[in-house]
Amino acid sequence: xxxxxxxxxxxxxLQMLLSVGQTGNLSQSAEALNTTQPALSKWLKDLEEDIGxxxxxxxxxxxxxxPYGMALIEHARRIEGHLDSARDDMLALxxxxxxxxxxxxxxxxxxxxxxxxxxxxxxxxxxxxxxxxESTMNQLMPALVRGEIDxxxxxxANAQLDPGLETETLYRDPVNxxxxxxxxxxxxxxxxxxxxxxxxxxxxxxxxxxxxALESALASAGQAMPQHCVESNSAMLNVTLLNQADLIGVASxxxxxxxxxxxxxxxLAMPMPLGSSGAVAMYWRPDSVSRQAVALALDCLxxxxxxxxxxx
Numbered sequence: 638x639x640x641x642x643x644x645x646x647x648x649x650x651l652q653m654l655l656s657v658g659q660t661g662n663l664s665q666s667a668e669a670l671n672t673t674q675p676a677l678s679k680w681l682k683d684l685e686e687d688i689g690x691x692x693x694x695x696x697x698x699x700x701x702x703x704p705y706g707m708a709l710i711e712h713a714r715r716i717e718g719h720l721d722s723a724r725d726d727m728l729a730l731x732x733x734x735x736x737x738x739x740x741x742x743x744x745x746x747x748x749x750x751x752x753x754x755x756x757x758x759x760x761x762x763x764x765x766x767x768x769x770x771e772s773t774m775n776q777l778m779p780a781l782v783r784g785e786i787d788x789x790x791x792x793x794a795n796a797q798l799d800p801g802l803e804t805e806t807l808y809r810d811p812v813n814x815x816x817x818x819x820x821x822x823x824x825x826x827x828x829x830x831x832x833x834x835x836x837x838x839x840x841x842x843x844x845x846x847x848x849x850a851l852e853s854a855l856a857s858a859g860q861a862m863p864q865h866c867v868e869s870n871s872a873m874l875n876v877t878l879l880n881q882a883d884l885i886g887v888a889s890x891x892x893x894x895x896x897x898x899x900x901x902x903x904x905l906a907m908p909m910p911l912g913s914s915g916a917v918a919m920y921w922r923p924d925s926v927s928r929q930a931v932a933l934a935l936d937c938l939x940x941x942x943x944x945x946x947x948x949x
Contacts, residue, residue, distance in 0.1 A: 642687035718784030741777035743791030748892035792846025807942035817880035857910035
């Protein structure tokens with residue numbers, strides 16, 4: 638009976654595979670891994686023979702992963718991510734903490750839901766180590782799958798969800814138009830499309846959930862995006878720009894309301910079509926819930942998604 642090739646894989650081998658996949662060059666990888674090119678080449682050849690599939694195509698400029706190689710590299714990334722998480726979790730526990738939880742947030746939840754949940758978390762588990770990563774959903778979701786992040790919060794993804802992930806809708810949230818405190822429209826009790834198009838806009842990049850919701854709302858209202866816009870995927874940068882120039886901005890309703898309560902932005906009295914509403918969800922890997930800090934983070938996100946429980 639043939640021995641399962643996975644039984645011979647070691648962590649060192651995963652590092653070798655990831656390095657060759659990244660560099661596409663055996664010499665560079667051998668130097669980085671403190672080994673020789675012949676040894677690395679032999680190991681790769683033996684691995685391909687064990688698996689019975691070509692992992693890399695040989696070209697004049699180096700190596701390029703085949704579809705089989707890409708699949709194995711992705712598995713290696715996931716294993717590496719899980720091991721990194723385990724290492725950091727053990728370090729947090731060794732230092733007297735209550736474990737580690739890493740939360741990824743897109744702009745739609747970065748100003749309200751996630752910080753409110755983290756505030757709850759640190760009150761209930763003061764010694765937990767919390768890591769926050771703000772990015773776009775197309776960057777956060779692969780990191781979640783690879784084990785680099787424990788929980789992701791953002792607009793519900795339209796693409797098919799990875800079968801290894803769990804998801805739960807937290808709430809539905811429309812988008813609002815916002816301006817800086819000194820904007821000419823800031824004190825208006827009613828605003829229409831003509832008012833909005835008199836000023837330049839700052840919008841989230843194409844493909845981001847808030848931008849998609851905005852485009853849907855514009856289409857429902859028979860309007861088109863202004864030809865020239867400032868594009869930014871940073872909530873903090875947007876807030877600063879809106880208070881430095883007469884720009885029209887767009888934010889999710891919860892973020893907009895939070896910024897208005899903090900007296901840094903004004904929400905415009907502009908009714909938005911139903912198409913501007915989208916679901917906000919959280920995503921996690923089922924195997925991570927066994928860690929106390931991750932399970933509590935999910936509970937805190939559920940509580941923070943309920944406006945009535947905000948003061949809890």
